[in-house]
Amino acid sequence: MAQTAQSQPLDLVLPTDNDALFSGDGAAFYQYVERDFNGVKANPWQGGQYGFVRDPTQTAGGVVYTRFHEGIDIRPLHRDPAGEPLDEVRAIAAGKVVHVNPVPGYSNYGKYVVIEHRWDGSNYYSLYAHLSSIRVHPGDSVTRGQPIAIMGYTGVGINRQRAHLHLELDLMFSTQFEAWHDAFFRNDPNHNGIYNGLNLAGIDVARLYLALRKNPALTIPGFLRGEETFYKVTLPKSRHFELPKLYPWMLEAGKRNEKSAWEVSFASSGVPLEIVASDKHVSQPELSYVKKSAIDSSQLTRDIVSGREGNAHLTNYGRQLMRLLTYPD
Numbered sequence: 001m002a003q004t005a006q007s008q009p010l011d012l013v014l015p016t017d018n019d020a021l022f023s024g025d026g027a028a029f030y031q032y033v034e035r036d037f038n039g040v041k042a043n044p045w046q047g048g049q050y051g052f053v054r055d056p057t058q059t060a061g062g063v064v065y066t067r068f069h070e071g072i073d074i075r076p077l078h079r080d081p082a083g084e085p086l087d088e089v090r091a092i093a094a095g096k097v098v099h100v101n102p103v104p105g106y107s108n109y110g111k112y113v114v115i116e117h118r119w120d121g122s123n124y125y126s127l128y129a130h131l132s133s134i135r136v137h138p139g140d141s142v143t144r145g146q147p148i149a150i151m152g153y154t155g156v157g158i159n160r161q162r163a164h165l166h167l168e169l170d171l172m173f174s175t176q177f178e179a180w181h182d183a184f185f186r187n188d189p190n191h192n193g194i195y196n197g198l199n200l201a202g203i204d205v206a207r208l209y210l211a212l213r214k215n216p217a218l219t220i221p222g223f224l225r226g227e228e229t230f231y232k233v234t235l236p237k238s239r240h241f242e243l244p245k246l247y248p249w250m251l252e253a254g255k256r257n258e259k260s261a262w263e264v265s266f267a268s269s270g271v272p273l274e275i276v277a278s279d280k281h282v283s284q285p286e287l288s289y290v291k292k293s294a295i296d297s298s299q300l301t302r303d304i305v306s307g308r309e310g311n312a313h314l315t316n317y318g319r320q321l322m323r324l325l326t327y328p329d
Contacts, residue, residue: 010119010219012209013145015128015167016087017077021206022213031073031164048073048164050204051269057299068269068302070202071127071168076151085132085163087151092126092167093117097140097148099195106191109166110154114195115142120219122247125200129166130155169208170200171271173324174242180327184320199324201271221249230268231297231305232289233314234261234282238326244275252276263288264325268300285322287314 014021020028026045033047033054047053047069054067078086092115099114101107109129113136117124132152142148153163174180177199181190190196203224212218235241237260244251244262250272260281265274268291280288290297290305290312297305297312304318314322 009216010093010212011144011216012092012212013090014074014209015090015092016074016151016165018074018087021209029075031075031162033073048075050202050206052300070170070197070200071129071166072206073164073166076163076165083160085151085153085160087165088147089128089131089149089151089165091115091142091144091146091148092169094144095126095142097136097138097142098125099192100134100136100138101192102134103191104154107197108156109197110156110158111149111152112166113148115148120221120249122220122249123172124220125168125170125172125195127166127168127170127195127197127200127202129168130158130164167205168200168202169205170202172246173199173201173272173321174327176240176242176327177324180324183327184323198321201269203269203271221247224267224271224273227267227271227273228291229265229273229289230291231287231301231312232263232265233322234263234278234280234286234288235322235326236282236284236329237261238329240329241326243272243325247272250275266301266304268302270302270304270321285314285319285325287312287318 018029030045030048032044050069050072053069076085076087080086095115095117097113098116101112104110111131111134112127112129113134115126128149130152131149131154133150136142136148151163151165153160175194177194177196178190208223211223241262252274261278263276263278264272266272287305292309293300297307298315303315304321305312306315307313
């Protein structure tokens, strides 16, 4: 009998035939993004990596890339005579298809698929974007390495020459996302329900692949323990705070209690890392810590935090996003 998703190890397969990640050949693995700043071109393939890799700007601390890339962009290996990409896209692990966006105009991701995986009692989501065609439907169970789509170039700002697969591995913020989105972004239609990119926090999936090669027993909580905390936010006590239920491993020593508030630690990427009970009384989300830096935090936190140290604070967007964690309170 096959293992259940609950008991499966974190055994990931690359989503296409392109395996240059494992040989260290970034130029062969990542799709290029032209990065020309002040007349100097950076290695274009680095813009296809995860992290702050796009939109450079000059700061007092030097050149900083301020635009965050939530996933990785994988180059095609196969094209037809007309240059159309032919690469088959496969599920990186066993799971269930929970969302399919078949309409390119409904997202910057173009046509995309989301698969839910369950490891160690928590749900994680792999996202496959810019597809030309999709072979699966919501509710389908898929196996590791099962074909689910064909690579394409649907979505904003991509042409045939730059066709690629955008891959993410995400945590989810809240199942109340749709109501929160309607309250704060009512003029921006949400066609993708709780699987909208605003509700998904992507981890560094390329680094995870490489880490699993060294340690096949690695878990996602174990992987994220190596992430640095960049800022912390104290949230009001709320019965709607879902993160401790969705990802119990984030709780300090797995503890729950009835204290007045929770302090959540975040990586600069916005990925939540740890939840600690707090005696502090707050009526709305408050920034309680930010890493010391010569550069304004807005350029290092995806505009969630602004300012430096003593004058650092949540931006308007940051406050709205933190309210998602306890919505509708």
